[in-house]
Amino acid sequence: MLQNDIFLRVLNGKVTERPPVWMMRQAGRYLPEFRALRDKYDFFTRCKTPELAAEITVQPVDIVGVDAAILFSDILVVPQAMNIEVEMKKGVGPWLSHPIRTAQEVAQVVVPDIEESLGYVMEAIKLTKQMLADRVPLIGFAGSPWTIFCYAVQGSGSRDFATAKELCFTDAATAHQLLQKITDTTILYLKEKVKAGVDAVQIFDSWGGVLSPEDYRTFSWQYINQIVEALAPLTKVIVFAKGCWFALPEMATSKAAALGVDWTCSPQQARILTGEKKVLQGNLDPSCLLAPPAEIKKRVREMIQAFGSAHYIANLGHGILPNVPVENAKAFVEAVKEYRL
Amino acid sequence: MLQNDIFLRVLNGKVTERPPVWMMRQAGRYLPEFRALRDKYDFFTRCKTPELAAEITVQPVDIVGVDAAILFSDILVVPQAMNIEVEMKKGVGPWLSHPIRTAQEVAQVVVPDIEESLGYVMEAIKLTKQMLADRVPLIGFAGSPWTIFCYAVQGSGSRDFATAKELCFTDAATAHQLLQKITDTTILYLKEKVKAGVDAVQIFDSWGGVLSPEDYRTFSWQYINQIVEALAPLTKVIVFAKGCWFALPEMATSKAAALGVDWTCSPQQARILTGEKKVLQGNLDPSCLLAPPAEIKKRVREMIQAFGSAHYIANLGHGILPNVPVENAKAFVEAVKEYRL
Numbered sequence: 001m002l003q004n005d006i007f008l009r010v011l012n013g014k015v016t017e018r019p020p021v022w023m024m025r026q027a028g029r030y031l032p033e034f035r036a037l038r039d040k041y042d043f044f045t046r047c048k049t050p051e052l053a054a055e056i057t058v059q060p061v062d063i064v065g066v067d068a069a070i071l072f073s074d075i076l077v078v079p080q081a082m083n084i085e086v087e088m089k090k091g092v093g094p095w096l097s098h099p100i101r102t103a104q105e106v107a108q109v110v111v112p113d114i115e116e117s118l119g120y121v122m123e124a125i126k127l128t129k130q131m132l133a134d135r136v137p138l139i140g141f142a143g144s145p146w147t148i149f150c151y152a153v154q155g156s157g158s159r160d161f162a163t164a165k166e167l168c169f170t171d172a173a174t175a176h177q178l179l180q181k182i183t184d185t186t187i188l189y190l191k192e193k194v195k196a197g198v199d200a201v202q203i204f205d206s207w208g209g210v211l212s213p214e215d216y217r218t219f220s221w222q223y224i225n226q227i228v229e230a231l232a233p234l235t236k237v238i239v240f241a242k243g244c245w246f247a248l249p250e251m252a253t254s255k256a257a258a259l260g261v262d263w264t265c266s267p268q269q270a271r272i273l274t275g276e277k278k279v280l281q282g283n284l285d286p287s288c289l290l291a292p293p294a295e296i297k298k299r300v301r302e303m304i305q306a307f308g309s310a311h312y313i314a315n316l317g318h319g320i321l322p323n324v325p326v327e328n329a330k331a332f333v334e335a336v337k338e339y340r341l
Numbered sequence: 342m343l344q345n346d347i348f349l350r351v352l353n354g355k356v357t358e359r360p361p362v363w364m365m366r367q368a369g370r371y372l373p374e375f376r377a378l379r380d381k382y383d384f385f386t387r388c389k390t391p392e393l394a395a396e397i398t399v400q401p402v403d404i405v406g407v408d409a410a411i412l413f414s415d416i417l418v419v420p421q422a423m424n425i426e427v428e429m430k431k432g433v434g435p436w437l438s439h440p441i442r443t444a445q446e447v448a449q450v451v452v453p454d455i456e457e458s459l460g461y462v463m464e465a466i467k468l469t470k471q472m473l474a475d476r477v478p479l480i481g482f483a484g485s486p487w488t489i490f491c492y493a494v495q496g497s498g499s500r501d502f503a504t505a506k507e508l509c510f511t512d513a514a515t516a517h518q519l520l521q522k523i524t525d526t527t528i529l530y531l532k533e534k535v536k537a538g539v540d541a542v543q544i545f546d547s548w549g550g551v552l553s554p555e556d557y558r559t560f561s562w563q564y565i566n567q568i569v570e571a572l573a574p575l576t577k578v579i580v581f582a583k584g585c586w587f588a589l590p591e592m593a594t595s596k597a598a599a600l601g602v603d604w605t606c607s608p609q610q611a612r613i614l615t616g617e618k619k620v621l622q623g624n625l626d627p628s629c630l631l632a633p634p635a636e637i638k639k640r641v642r643e644m645i646q647a648f649g650s651a652h653y654i655a656n657l658g659h660g661i662l663p664n665v666p667v668e669n670a671k672a673f674v675e676a677v678k679e680y681r682l
Contacts, residue, residue: 159500162628162662169632212604212626212658245586246605263553264587285553287503291510317553321503 002199004136007068007313010279011200011236011257015310020067021336022139023329024240025319026060027072030329033059043088044080047073053124057138058131064329065337068137068200071128071193073121075143075204076151081117082185083110084152092156099155101167103174109152111184114192121189122196129197140198142190142227144205144241145182146220152178161210168219175219183223187230194235200257202238203227209243216247228256238281242318248273263317267306280307283317284332289324293331300335309339343540345477348409348654351620352541352577352598356651361408362677363480364670365581366660367401368413371670374400384429385421388414391464398469402477405670406678409478409541412469412534414462416484416545417492422458423526424451425493433497440496442508447519450493452526455533462530466537481539483531483568485546485582486523487561493519502551509560516560524564528571535576541598543579544568550584557588569597579622583659589614604658608647621648624658625673630665634672641676650682 002008007020028034034056037046046052056072076086076094089095100106115122128138151157153164153175168175190201208220224239231237232255239251240260251259252274261270261282270280288299304314314336320329343349348361369375375397378387387393397413417427417435430436441447456463469479492498494505494516509516531542549561565580572578573596580592581601592600593615602611602623611621629640645655655677661670 160628160659160662162631162664165626165628166631169629169636209605213607213610215626243584243605246607246610264550264584266554266587269554269587285506285556287501287506288510290503290507295510318501321501323503 002134002137004067008137008199008236010311010313011238013277013279013311018339019304019307019309019312019314019336021314021333022066022068022070023060023064023316023320023332026064026066026070026329027056028320029322030320030324030326031059031063032326033063043074044077047077048120050120050123050127054127054131057124057128061132061136063326064333066136066333068139069128069132070139070141070202071121071125071198073124073141075141075148075206077118077121078142078182078185078189079148079152081112081114082181083108083112086151094151094157096152096155099163100152100178101163103171103177106174106178106181109178109181111181111188114188118189118192122192125193125196125198137199138197139200139202139238140190140193141202141204142186144203144208144220145179145186145223145227146211147205147207148182149175149179149219150207150210152182161207165210165215168215179219179223183226187227190227190231191234194231198235200236200238201231202240202260205239205241205244208241208247213246216244217250221247221250225254228254232256240281245269245273252278258313260315261317267303271307277311279311279313281313281315283315286316286318286321286324289316289320289328289332291328293328296328296331297335300332301339304336304339343475343478345408349478349540349577351652351654352579354618354620354652359680360645360650360653360655360677362655362674363407363409363411364401364405364657364661364673367405367407367411367670368397369661370663371661371665371667372400372404373667374404384415388418389461391461391468394465395468395472398465398479399472402473404667405674407477407674409480410469410473411480411482411543412462412466412539414465414482416482416489416547418459418462419483419523419526419530420489420493422453422455423522424449424453427492435492435498437493437496440504441493441519442504444512444515444518447515447522450519450522452522452529455529459530459533463533463537466534466539470538478540479538480541480543480579481531481534482543482545483527485544485549485561486520486527486564486568487552488546488548489523490516490520490560491548491551493523502548506551506556509556520560520564524567528568531568531572532575535572539576541577541579542572543581543601546580546582546585549582549588554587557585558591562588562591566595569595573597581622586610586614593619599654601656602658608644612648618652620652620654622654622656624656627657627659627662627665630657630661630669630673632669634669637669637672638676641673642680645677645680650680
C-alpha cells in the first residue's frame with residue numbers, strides 16, 4: 001500500500017484534503033544532484049541505464065517532496081525503437097540526419113518488439129518502484145503521436161513545424177500511416193509500462209498547439225484518443241496538450257482520467273471548457289518560479305482557488321525551467337501542501 | 342480617391358461584395374523580387390532606405406494583387422530609436438549585446454524625437470504613396486510594447502521569453518517603466534505615420550501568447566489599449582496578438598477597428614468571443630500555403646464561410662513562410678477575390 005496516495009485518489013475521482021502536487025520535468029536540471037549526473041553521463045545514457053534513470057526519478061521525491069514521481073526518460077526513445085535515428089545534439093536538441101518525409105521512408109519505420117527495444121525502460125520502472133518503496137506513485141509517459149511525428153518529419157525542433165505540416169497537407173495518406181505506426185507502438189509501450197509497475201501514464205502533446213482546431217482533430221487527437229481507449233481499462237491516463245485549449249471540450253468527453261492545462265488558459269476557462277468534475281492538472285507559468293518564494297506562494301493559492309481544490313492536481317503549465325532555484329521549487333510544492341479550504 | 346478601397350470600407354463597418362485580402366509579411370522572402378534586393382542590401386539598410394522600403398512594399402501589390410499594402414519595415418526600429426542597440430544577427434535574428442534588465446538601464450532608455458530618429462520611415466511612406474498612386478491603401482505598423490519589451494529584456498528571440506517575464510515577476514515597477522516608455526514612443530511614432538499618409542495601422546503583439554491571461558492584461562493589453570485610444574480618433578487601428586485568443590473578449594470592447602486572429606482559434610470561436618459585428622482578420626495556417634493550389638482554395642472558401650463574409654478581412658494567421666511558392670500565394674489571394682456569397 002502506498003504511504004502517500006493522494007495523487008491516485010484524485011485521479012480516481014475522490015475529493016481530498018488538499019490538491020496533490022508534482023511538476024513537469026521535476027527530475028531535471030534545476031537540481032544540483034541532477035546536474036552532477038548530467039556532467040558524467042550523456043543524455044541517452046541516462047535514459048537507457050536503469051540505475052541512473054531510477055536515481056534521477058527519485059531525486060525530486062527526496063528533495064522537493066512531490067506527491068508523485070515521473071520516470072526519467074524521453075519521448076524520443078519511442079522513435080529510436082521504431083528504426084528512426086534520433087540524436088540529442090548539443091545546443092540544438094533533437095536531431096535526425098535522415099528525417100522521414102516520403103512514403104518509402106515511412107515504410108521503413110517499424111512497430112518494434114517492445115521488450116527487445118525498450119526493455120531498459122521496464123527495468124528502470126522496476127528499479128524505481130523498489131527505490132520509492134511505496135512512498136509515492138510512479139507516472140510513466142509517452143509523447144503524443146503528433147509530437148513524435150513532428151520531430152520525425154521536421155528532423156529537429158522548430159517554432160512552427162512547417163515541414164511536418166507540409167507532409168500532412170500535401171500527402172495526408174503517408175502522414176496518417178506514420179502517425180498510426182507511432183500510435184500502435186505507443187500503445188504497446190505504455191501497456192508494458194503498466195505491466196512493469198507504473199501507477200498512471202501521461203501523454204505529452206508538446207506540439208499540438210501548432211495546428212488549427214480542425215487539423216488537430218485529424219492529425220493529433222484521433223491518435224491520442226486511440227491510446228486513451230487502449231490504456232484506460234488498465235490505468236489512469238492523463239493527457240497534456242500544450243497550447244490546445246480549443247480541444248479541451250472534446251478531450252473532456254474521452255476516457256482520460258485527467259487533462260493538463262497550460263497557463264494561457266485560465267483555470268476558470270478550463271473549467272468552463274471541460275465541465276466541473278473533470279480532473280484538471282496545471283497550470284502555473286513556469287517563469288513564475290523565478291519570482292521570490294512569497295510571490296510564488298501567493299500565485300499558487302490564487303491558482304488553487306481558481307481551479308477549485310477538488311478534482312485538481314497542482315502542477316506547472318509546462319516543464320520547470322533549468323534556472324529555477326531549488327528553494328523556489330520547494331516553495332511551490334509547500335504552498336500546495338499547506339493549502340486548506 | 343482610392344481605386345480599390347474595399348479594405349477600408351470593411352474597416353469602416355461597411356458590408357462589401359467579398360472580403361478584402363492581404364497577407365502578413367506579404368513583402369517578404371517568398372518573392373524572388375524581394376530576395377534580389379535582400380542579396381544586395383542588409384536588413385536594416387532595406388528598412389532605412391526609403392527607396393528600397395517603398396519598392397519592397399509595392400512588390401506584392403504588383404505581383405500577387407493584394408487589396409492593401411503594408412509598409413516594409415521592422416518592429417525593432419522603435420527600440421533602436423529609443424537608445425536600445427539592436428542588431429539583426431545572421432542565423433540568430435534580433436540580438437542585443439546589452440539587454441535592458443535593471444532600473445538603471447531602463448533610465449537610459451529615451452522617448453525619442455520621432456522626426457529625428459525615425460524620419461526615414463516617414464519618407465518611405467510618402468514615397469510608397471506616390472508609387473501606389475491610389476491603387477490600394479497603405480497600412481503602417483508597430484510592435485506591441487510587450488513584444489518590444491520581450492526583445493529588449495531577453496536580448497534575443499526565445500521560445501518562452503522567461504528572462505523578460507522574470508523582470509515582470511521580480512521587479513514589476515521597472516518593467517512597467519520600460520513598457521510605458523515604449524508605449525509613449527509608439528504613440529508618437531504611429532501618429533507621425535498617420536500624418537505621413539498611412540491609411541490604417543496594425544499593432545503586432547507577436548509574443549503576448551507567452552503570458553497568462555491575467556499577466557497579459559497587466560503587461561501587454563493595458564499598453565496596447567493606450568495606443569488604440571490615442572490613435573483611434575486619427576485612423577483605423579487593427580490589433581493582432583498571436584496566441585491571445587483569451588484576450589479577444591476584452592479587445593472587442595476597445596476602439597480597435599479590427600482584431601487579428603491566428604489559426605489556433607477557429608473562426609466560429611473568434612466570433613463567439615468578439616460578437617458578430619467586430620471586424621476580424623485572419624486566420625489561415627501559413628503552412629497551408631505549402632499545399633497544392635486546389636487545396637488552398639478549398640481551405641480559403643471554408644475559412645470565409647466560417648468567419649462569415651461580412652466584417653471580415655481575409656489574411657493568414659501569421660506571416661507568410663519564406664518557402665511558399667509564389668503561385669500558392671496567388672492562389673490564396675485569388676480564392677478570396679473569386680469568393681461570392
